Amino acid sequence: MPTITRQLHQSLLSGAVTSTALVQRCLNQIAARDGQVKAFLQIDADNALAQAAAIDARRQSGQSAGRFAGLPVGLKDNICVMGATATCGSRILENFISPYDSHVAERLKAEGAVLLGRTNLDEFAMGSSCENSAFAVTRNPWDLERAPGGSSGGSAAAVSAGMLPLSLGSDTGGSIRQPAALCGIVGMKPTYGRVSRYGLVAYASSLDQIGPFAGDVYGAALIMEAIAGHDRRDSTSVNLPVPSYTQTVDQPLAGLKIGVAREHFVEGLDPAVEQSVRAAIEVYRSLGATIIEVSLPRSRYCVAVYYMVASSEASSNLSRFDGVHYGHRSENHGNLAEMYAASRAEGFGDEVKRRIMLGTYALSAGYYDAYYKKALQVRRLIREDFDAAFQSVDLILSPVTPSSAFKIGELTSDPLAMYLQDIYTLSANLAGIPGLSIPCGYSPSGLPIGLQLLGPHFSEDRLLRAARMYESVTDWHSRRPAIAVD
Amino acid sequence: MSEALTPETVRKVARLARIQLTEADVDRFTRQLGQVLGYVEMLSELNTDGVEPLAHPLEIENVLREDEPTPSLSREAALSNSPKSDGKYFLVPQILDAG
Known part of the structure; x- marks a missing residue:
């Protein structure tokens, strides 16, 4: 199946392909390959085909088929869709059925997308490998012995394996950009407040954002223009106009100034990743960009700050799982307090317990004062580092991950080593700025490598255009794993 | 900034967080959380005197809206995922000890 969204979208808009035919091809690929990859936690084929048939009928009767014209989109299983599961990869929500739609699900439905399947994740989006799911370990489509990254590993693997052209994930510390890099596709974390979090199960509320995965930059732009925008049900959602990202994505940026931070190229960075990222810098130079060295002196503190801030917010957010309003309730208890403690002990996995x-x-x-307040003070310094850097550059280019995909089981016994996987991505969430990951090469053993572009608040249009400039002169994004070929 | 994390502290934190732990859990979490807290120690290198804490990246304040009733979940939908309900209320175990 072609994973280049632009071509699929054109075929749907012109009527050359029906949504029903496309959804059926996705379902066939899922049936053939998801037994190995395990990207999905749930598929409702009849429901997806019914959505597609309704969109096709609208098109055939001369009505608008919507912005997506029947493109299928997979949603991470922590984004609510009415009547569907939202397990969050946790035993505690194993039987939860969402009684309402998230803002993004409403937007996708209204714009003619077919919501196809619930994708796997690390429990409550806490993890960098998808191994913390209570239900399945998702595999990297490029090498089934390796992790797809996380926490949105199912959404990334599904697109990479040609099971879907588009999907949504959530990114709290890199959970979209890191799996996009490890699976060889495009992923974007929008500016904090750009996309409503209404109906996203909260992990760390001051860091969480929903964003797209796609096989190309165009697909990410298409999703962004549908899901971005103000929503009064999320008080942190920002009321700013939404640019038409797909209209501008092909316009190159003249006089682009790209920052490269010396702190991003230090010990711990795999040589193959460094080589690919440095080669990408040269591609931008050849496209007329000016490369400027910048400094982000507090970046080495971002992992420590992140784990204090995210865990503190998680301990508060996850107190709602008490065995009363929804979720698992233990049978082994006496009084109410014991019931809470037993239900949470039985329902949560180790990583969630650790962070709480x-x-x-x-x-x-x-x-x-020593931990939480101190972390918030350093968080401000980290944001100030970015503010200062963006005085002299339009965007900052860096690796996404220190290495290509690691083996399943390699890091599970060492939480701190797993946390360090996110060293290049966390700071964007702390500062609230947008970040995008795009394929920029392959390791000697053929594993994808990602390039990260970071921009100032609300510079999504600039990031997408800059990414498209790179994509239009390279062909990394057109490579697919063998498993994706049907 | 900190002394070594002890099993007693882990037990106390688990009690505050309402998570029942086995003794094996206490051993494992004492070691793992101790490692993470040891790593976090690096924050004490930085002088943050006079730096205002940043709780929110965009620092939006006082978002208000009209106080108008709008449709919300029905009672049936709100109770639909409850582990125990009588159709009107969420039911919980006894709160006070008998007698």
């Missing part, structure tokens, strides 16, 4: 306890500790009396 880490956050509870950081917020507790006697430790609050």
